[in-house]
Amino acid sequence: MIGNDIIDLKLTLGKNTWKRTGFLNKLFSQEEQDFILRSSDPELTVWLLWAMKESAYKAHQRRLELPRKFNPKAFRCEITGDKITSVTGKVSIEKNSYLTKASISQEYIYCFATLENSTNFVQKIYLKPTDLKLELINEVSRLQNLPKQKISIKKSGQFIPFLNFENQKLFCNFSMTHHGLFSAFILELRN
Amino acid sequence: MPEKEILEKLKAIVTPYVQNKEGLENFNENTDFLNDLKINSANLVDVVLDVEDEFNIEIDTESMNGMLTAGDAKNIILEKIK
Numbered sequence A: 001m002i003g004n005d006i007i008d009l010k011l012t013l014g015k016n017t018w019k020r021t022g023f024l025n026k027l028f029s030q031e032e033q034d035f036i037l038r039s040s041d042p043e044l045t046v047w048l049l050w051a052m053k054e055s056a057y058k059a060h061q062r063r064l065e066l067p068r069k070f071n072p073k074a075f076r077c078e079i080t081g082d083k084i085t086s087v088t089g090k091v092s093i094e095k096n097s098y099l100t101k102a103s104i105s106q107e108y109i110y111c112f113a114t115l116e117n118s119t120n121f122v123q124k125i126y127l128k129p130t131d132l133k134l135e136l137i138n139e140v141s142r143l144q145n146l147p148k149q150k151i152s153i154k155k156s157g158q159f160i161p162f163l164n165f166e167n168q169k170l171f172c173n174f175s176m177t178h179h180g181l182f183s184a185f186i187l188e189l190r191n
Numbered sequence B: 001m002p003e004k005e006i007l008e009k010l011k012a013i014v015t016p017y018v019q020n021k022e023g024l025e026n027f028n029e030n031t032d033f034l035n036d037l038k039i040n041s042a043n044l045v046d047v048v049l050d051v052e053d054e055f056n057i058e059i060d061t062e063s064m065n066g067m068l069t070a071g072d073a074k075n076i077i078l079e080k081i082k
Helices: A023-027 A030-038 A042-064 A132-144 B003-017 B041-055 B061-065 B070-081
Strands: A002-008 A076-082 A086-093 A096-104 A108-114 A120-126 A151-155 A161-165 A168-170 A174-179 A182-189
Touching: A002 A042, A002 A120, A002 A182, A023 A030, A023 A042, A023 B041, A030 A042, A030 A076, A042 A076, A042 A086, A042 A096, A042 A108, A042 A174, A042 B041, A108 A120, A108 A182, A120 A132, A132 A151, A132 A174, A132 A182, A161 A174, B003 B041, B003 B070, B041 B070, B061 B070
Parallel strands: A002 A174
Antiparallel strands: A002 A108, A076 A086, A086 A096, A096 A108, A120 A182, A151 A161, A161 A168, A174 A182
16 A cells, blocks of 8 residues: 655745644654754754655555544654655554655655555656646556546545546555645556 | 634635635535645644634644544534633
8 A cells, every 4th residue: 555745845845834833743743843853954854754644644544444534643753764865764653654755855845655665656746737637547547558538536435536447446556646736646556 | 602603714714725715615514624625734734723723722632633624623613612
């Protein structure tokens, strides 16, 4: 199972929303807050951890088909590897944990979460307005050799999107994310 | 405070974060912050903080977990201002 999240940094950085009273405490554990405040760029770290939580939330909710919940604090982030432009981490909730990998550029933070390290996937990031559903359908059509006109994206009762082909659910895990003008999808490939 | 007034205040609070303005036209208890108004999940916490400031209440983690629609928010507010 898989989840992803993109953050348009020009919509988030420099706004100081993270300095609002209660903001950090609503989203982050005490340990995470300490980590943020000790980091060299606290504001960027806020959004990095947020993207990790959000992508893990999507993977978790879909995997267990859970009802939606706004519970960011239940997801605990740990950074396991920090290079200049990519940060690997682990996000835990209850007894589950997800592996995350985030890329950071001047313009965005993009993060995805998988249950296992060995997950194969294809993902695409778009930095200008894009019909993301159509791009995803095109990709599925190409990979599975199905006519794209017959593929659509629907939502389950739990608001989890799924791919539909001729009224049948395609068992194919994916996640989509939008923020500002940016968007991205990730599609799990079967081994 | 009458429920109608709470909903009106809520509508004003969420408006700056709404990406689908059409969703505001028929703002009611069933209006879903994410699905109907397309509020980015990163802004949900702003909504929670704005509600706390406007109504002078504190929304604990458990209440926040279930704050997905205008009706959820209204019920939390009614419970806290009692």
